[in-house]
Amino acid sequence: MGRDGAIAVGLLALCALLWAQLGKVPSNPLVPISPTFYPKLLLGVTAFLALALLVADLRAGGRRATGGAQPGWEAYRPAGVCFGLSVLYAFLLPGIGYLAATTLYVAGLAWGLGPPIPRRIPGALLLGLATSGVTYLIFQGYLHVFLPRAGWLG
């Protein structure tokens, strides 16, 4: 089984899980169409399509999905850095507030995505400070888009 087959199996499992979730939705006797009618229809269609993908993958012997040279882990470094730091940022935002979290996030990304050499750290920090300061002034100060405050500030 190739990559597409594995995705199809995952999709089938997800459809089953969501179908089970729909069993918990109460029905209203006054309304002829249950709120689960449409999602169940979609889950049925998705499961059918996942099956079609699985069959196509098995028939192709997983060739199309996995054929050719696969890129090494180094190729996924930007994705790893972006997602890793973004998740960290999302968890830091409510804790230490927009200004501090954004400074660290931008500095970390600017340093992590470029050549990782120590002499770039001050430049990355400067970019972080400038980005957080300018965006804070524009959004919070001028456009009244309220940004996350640090939890300890109340």
Add this chain to the structure above:
Amino acid sequence: MLETLVAATAALFEPKVLLSMSGGILAGLIGGALPGITITMTIILVLPFTFGMEPLQGLATLVGVYVGGESGGLVSACLLGIPGTPSAIATTFDGYPMARKGEPGRAVWTGIWSSLFGGLLAGVPLIVEATQLARLALYFGPWEFFSLFILTLSVVAALTEGQLVKGLISGAAGLLVTTIGADPILNVPRMTFGLAALQKSPEFLAVLIGLFSFSQLIQELERRRATATEAAAAAAPSNLSVSHVAVWKDILSQPFNLVWSTLVGLWIGVLPAVGGSAANILAYDQAKKFSKHPEKFGTGISDGIIATESSNNANVSGSLITMMAFGIPGDAVTAVMLGALIIHGIQPGPLFVTTHAKVAYGMLAAYFIAHFITVAIEAACLRIFMRVIRVPTHLLTPVVLVFCVVGAYGLNNVMDTVYTFLAFGFLGYAMVKTGFPLAPMVLGVVLGDQIETNLIRAIMSDGNLWLFLTRPISGVLLVLSVASFGLALYQQRRSDRRAAAGKAPETEDPDF
């Protein structure tokens, strides 16, 4: 109609509106000129700035980004040989050779003036069709709307040649996303897993921003194009002086090329989820086929630039027609604009033009005015764009992502939307990496609620399912859906045969 248009136009000339629209155009021009930052990304960046604005001001700003972005892409296409946006790909074919032959000013300004002419020509049907189609859509019942949305999804599936099943799964996944949380009829929570955060459906714009931002930015970083861009920017010509009279004469001496390319762009724009990238390549191909000297295409002649640049600006008009008349996004940019309408308390759809006439006509007027401001800004700032292009991608990406987070957070001022943005950012990237097209999913997310609402309304008002086929408009739309699906199946088989014969499939990705 004329009175409303005049009043809306006058409102656009208020200093604060004109200023924010010009800011949007400038952002669009810079974003369009930056390889790796698409117009979609730029409009996502500008979106949070519009949260605190009046609806007309905010939407005029976004229209400005859209128009400016389409024109901005040609700058790097002509001077660097790297298209700033996918809608300027074919501009490089003749724009770059012309610049290298020692006529960079002529290359850029042929593109700029062609964008203006194409955009203005396509603006006439925008005013006529958007209002007429919106009136026609008033006669639609739930059966017709349901069938129209199904047709839209099937057209997008038909465009994912060689990936039909994946395209359909992507569309179904988009529709499923909208079923999480409260149902639109009875407000009953579904598939919540007992989590409070899932009691409401995922915020539509947070989903969209996530799907687009990470997939586009990370792919650009992975391509490591930044180095090539910086080197090309450093070597780009700086003298862009040209005789504008000669450029005008050149463009206007090719009326068929200009008008036909405009029509091609307009038509492609009207089709859902097919944007400027398809329009400019198709227009270039058409111009070459109709030309008396096709062998000169690609050597740096103005014909190719006129075709591509008039078509991609006309494409903006086509996309706006579909969005304003039916509430269906013509491309990714209008999908974000639909979200912006909702943020400003406006329900997109056929009633939009009649119930929010001032905003709707203001958008039409903004489309025209934006074209003139675009030319003015380009005349003043072309050299500045060349400096901005030199900013490395690894420095731009963090700043762009911060704007995305602010945009997501600003929707409701809760962290849940940021988590939604991140989750769908990861999903979008994973989908791109595993060959699942994003366009059907985005369209599914955009149309999901409306499909469900119209399906349930239709069945509740009359249980006879045959009505979907026997009502004339609905029937025609469903037949077209089946035809579109049949075409997709045919393309899939052709693609499979080509793959079996060892040839690469000809894939035309939708513009999301």
